[in-house]
Structure formats: C-alpha cells, structure tokens
Amino acid sequence: MKGLLRNSFVLLVSLFIIQSASAQLRFETQHHFKPFEVLLDAGLARPAGKGAKAGVLLALEPRFNALDRLTVGLRMEATAMIRGYAGLNGMDPNANGEAGLGISFVPAAEYYFANRTVRPFIGGGAGVYNFLSVEANSEGGGSVKIPASTKFGGMARVGVEVWHIRAAVEYNFVAKTGEINNNYLGIKLGIILGGGQYSLEDTY
Structure with a gap:
C-alpha cells in the first residue's frame, strides 16, 4: 500500500514538472x-573632441517586434550640442560657440536577453547624420564657422527595459567634418507607447 502511494505521488510530481516545463517552453x-x-x-x-560641450537630445523610434527577442526600427533623433572645434586655424582653445542642431535617421535593431518584464538589450544601426552650421567666437575676437554637413555613421547601444520604461546608453560613430569631431554619446531615458507583453493566457 505504501509503495503504491509512493509511486502515485512520484507520478503526480513528474506530471506536474513536465506540464510546467512544457508551459515554460x-x-x-x-x-x-x-x-x-x-x-x-x-x-x-555629450560630443567628443576638445572644445565640445554637452547638450540635449530627443528621439522618436517606430519599431517592429520581428521576433520574441529581436526588434527593428528607425531612430529619428535631434541633438543640440557644441561640437569640438578647439585648435581650428590657430583658434583660441577657450573659444565659445552656440549649440548646433543635428538630426539623424538611423535604422536600428535590438536583441533582448529575456522575454520577461525586465529585458536587458544590446543593439546598433547605421544611417545618415545631418549637422547644421554654427559660428564659434574666441576670447581674442576671432571666429570660425563650423560648416553644415551630412555624414554616414553608426550607433551602438546597451540598456534595459522594465515594462514600458527604458534606459539606454548609445555611442554614435560619425565621420569627421574637416577637423570637427562628430562622434557623441547619448544617455537616454524613454517610454514605450504601444507594444508590451501579451497576457499569459494569450501565449498558450
């Protein structure tokens, strides 16, 4: 009798484990x-290069969840920052300039390491970066114009999503404009509109 009860208990536990593993899979x-x-x-x-000063950025990115852990989209980003210009044409390294506007269009992809509420990710992309011209003025009275330019560049990112909130760090690798360094670091906090996880009942 005890053996039968023990075997029945083992069978029930085994069935429960199999069912749980199947549901998880x-x-x-x-x-x-x-x-x-x-x-x-x-x-x-945060732009790279001497004489550069940090600014702000805003980004809009429509995205498509192609697979459980793969998302593709188009990042459209505007930046306002002072790109590096110190040392140009013998210019005073203490020169000051106005923040210049930059706009980029970068197709991007992300890979997620989890399918749960907390989702660490890595990603990247490549696209077009446009920078408008600005003028910088030195303490000695000189000036130099940082020209407008359109450059090809790439972007790498890492971050984490928690429900519809996300934080990310991105680095943008952009070709120089003459001696101007166009690379910049983006530190971001964002929200996700739409998307989200289906209910557990919908996944079975």
Missing part, C-alpha cells in the same frame, strides 16, 4: 510581445 518560444510600438527618448548628448 511554450512561453519562451512563442511570439508573446505585441508587434508594433513607438519609442520616445530624451536625454544628454
């Missing part, structure tokens, strides 16, 4: 995030 392999979303980001833009 289905959850991890099925497409359980809604396909379309829009990312809104704001943050700090």
